[in-house]
Amino acid sequence: MTPANLADAVLTAAKAVFAARSFDMSALPAAATVERPRNPEHGDYATNLALQVAKKVGANPRDLAAALAEELSKVSGIASVEIAGPGFLNIRVDAAAAGELARLVVTRGSAYGHGVALAGQRLNLEFVSANPTGPIHLGGVRWAAVGDALARLLKASGAEVTTEYYFNDAGAQIDRFANSLLAASRGEPTPEDGYGGAYIAEIAEAVKAKRPDADDPETFRVEGVELMFAQIKSSLAEFGTSFDVYFNEKDLHDKGELDLALERLRGQGHLYEADGATWLRTTDFGDDKDRVLRKSDGAWTYFAADCAYYLDKRERGADRVILMLGADHHGYVGRMKAMSACFGDDPDVNLEILIGQLVNLVRDGQPVRMSKRAGTVVTMEDLVEAIGVDASRYALARYSIDSPIDIDVELWTRASNENPVYYVQYVAARTAGVGRQTADAGLTRDTLPFDPALLSHPKELDLLKALADYPGVVETAAELREPHRVARYLESLAGAYHRFYDNCRVLPLGDASVEPVNVARLWLNDATRTVIANGLGLLGVTAPERM
The missing domain is CATH 1.10.730.10 (Isoleucyl-tRNA Synthetase; Domain 1)
Structure with a gap:
């Protein structure tokens, strides 16, 4: 007998008692709660249902508990039911049923x-979504483990889940990445705002091998992003994490989805023009300031892409969009919730944002030095090399996402x-x-x-x-x-x-x-x-x- 079986038996017994006493059935909860008592001597399971509902129907809790106990004692597999305190029931299951x-x-x-x-829920779960400008760092690795585990849990509970990786292949970061590759190919220093690390030289060399004539940012942008994202996908696959959808930001621009989102928001009455720019009035829904969608020079903002991407997910059938974001994205929550409301959605129903805390890799009590290959961060490959895939996934999923983690190499490799x-x-x-x-x-x-x-x-x-x-x-x-x-x-x-x-x-x-x-x-x-x-x-x- 499982706790769920027993909970059903308790509720069925309560319905029988209510029917016999002409009590209002609406006072009963949709499901009864049974728990393991802290002291095993009190029984196998306990329920406070009599206490929970007695006042609603004008009954004495202990008297109601006695009636429930009598009814439960008739259930096959229940050895005994005892009344405790003001109306708790302690239940023992017979050995055969157990x-x-x-x-x-x-x-x-x-x-x-x-x-x-969770049957009937259609969920879109986005996680990792690291920019294709470098290897996945520890924060992204945490989401690779936790997000994948969460997707499995949601599916095991009956939800229809689409896992998604947002592939940011547009914007200033990609420009800096392309310029860094171009500089590396020419043997020049890394640009002041560029990306360093041995991986930049490796990708630049791979681009040159594929396109010997390459000597412009656009070629390095296209070829470099493709190579970097192929490495990211390969790393994720080796880590045991895959996605149903890899969504390119560039597609939002190419397919006119930003214009579509703009018009949808305009139709909801939340857009206005000021200083030559197009603004979304997110302050109407609790944001700390309104947000620019299109600048005065006609360029789209990152937030405009966020709006279009959210709308795209909802249009594809997601009842609830779940975003898993890093520790530096706390300020993102308010504007995203407000944006959801601007589309006419209920932010508490249609959008959910999870924020994860930082992860550190330590050895001998000290942080592991930065990766030579990545230049500035500890990567997924560094973690896997240090403790293995199984230990990495377990260590990252073992803690609440609200908690920062120090992963001790010695501990997680100890037999x-x-x-x-x-x-x-x-x-x-x-x-x-x-x-x-x-x-x-x-x-x-x-x-x-x-x-x-x-x-x-x-x-x-x-x-x-x-x-x-x-x-x-x-x-x-x-x-x-x-x-x-x-x-x-x-x-x-x-x-x-x-x-x-x-x-x-x-x-x-x-x-x-x-x-x-x-x-x-x-x-x-x-x-x-x-x-x-x-x-x-x-x-x-x-x-x-x-x-």
């Missing part, structure tokens, strides 16, 4: 943990339980190893019938409860946009498995014959392997069979 979860997990396999909480990803992956490998050992000994899940009631040892029950929590963790992590909840859950699950493994033998000792309890424990072992693999998969991390 153990049956192992069969459910193994049977559902990779689908276990998937749900429909010990102090290393969180090692701790979790070790359970993946150990559960697979148990499967191999039992198979070699002739023990499989089909050797004897599965009796879930035999999983009654306290450590078995603790592990079953942890497995039962997984779907709720996935749903909450998706709804709150917090992939780190999955990582922290996996570490807790790993601890529960280790305690089970230390106290409950799966294989019989010596020449002892296989007993039904051994088969039951193999089901539990394999269920743990399934959930560990599923959870790591949501983070884009492998679940090794051997370590």
